[in-house]
Amino acid sequence: MKVLIIGGTGILSTAVVDECVNKSIDVYMINRGRRKLFINEKVHFIKCDVHNKERVRELIAGLNFDAVIDFLCYTKEDLEYSLNLFSNLSNQYVFISSTAVYNTSINQIFSEDSEKIQSLWSYSVGKNECEKCLQEYCALNNINYTIVRPGVNYGNTRIPYGIYPAIGYHWTLVERILHKKPIITWNNGENRGNITRVEDFAIGTVGLLGKKEAYNEAFNVVGDDFYSWDEVLQTLAKVLGKEVVTIDIPKEFYAEELGERKGELLGGRAQNCMCSNEKLKKVVPSFKTTISLEEGIKKTLExxxxxxxxxxxxxxxxxxxxxxxxxxxxxIHQDCKSFNLKYIKYINSPIIKSFLKYYLNFYKNNSFVKLLFCLKRNIMTK
Structure with a gap:
């Protein structure tokens, strides 16, 4: 089997590439090559910005594939561009959607045919629009598609918490726990969903490739287990051998302070999103959760x-x-001092932000400063 991957170095796509390689699938990967740490050496690496249409066409001229998976489609416009470039190169076009498409205001176990969408969250609206666009385009052009809907996934660079730091900076959550600084919860951390380590997600996704039963169908590619955000924090604390300090904030208050991420909380992380994987298991009978939350978090921290x-x-x-x-x-007229906060009120100052950016760039490129930071971190956490 020969597969074309668009992306290949993100949280989901790295795992899918690795699983394809493990299954002896011939992988071609279009990627800019900036995240060298995550590039599998066994792929046919096509170094290119996918948005350079003419260059892409030149590099893949004459190639055909059994499946194409584009991990870089976030909007309807992205999808239309991708379909125009790649959909006629393979027997199966795989679109990475999300379980966020479901109407999570309904408290139920979601199957692939459950009601959509969650209008509070633009991401839910956008992924649903992409799915409709995909179905219409493929019907008109006689193309086989497969829709993959992951839930909350985590891997080597991500700890699976609801409102999280930038990807690759998730050690921030660890440092808060190590220094007894509070982490925000909402709804007492009780909202639940499928939380899946990316290696398991990859097994399910790769298992759908080349399967005629997967053509023109959508699948929840999620693990067997449902976890709450509180369980995630408690598991993280257990792995660290520390206790986690939390402060529960009303979701409406928290959402107003999140700016652009408001919908992500109200329409996503503050709702239950528990999904069935029964349909997936009918096509990929061997699929099951193989990595527990505790084991998976240990892998991330390592x-x-x-x-x-x-x-x-x-x-x-x-x-x-x-x-x-x-x-x-x-x-609520409560003193902040009891929560060990080190709050810099002028953090939003452009001058301070410029200084921090300069410092971080200096830190990244200076091995001596890096050494000092690591020594300081080790001393503070012992």
């Missing part, structure tokens, strides 16, 4: 430790978390 904690601390997330906690406590 990866960060072995790779210089990747990008370090997401100072925007860190300071914004402290700001929101402080503002909420003030609103």
């Amino acid at each position: 990866f960060y430790e072995k790779n210089d904690y990747l990008c370090g601390i997401d100072y925007d997330y860190e300071s914004d978390t402290d700001r929101i906690i402080c503002k909420y406590l003030t609103s």
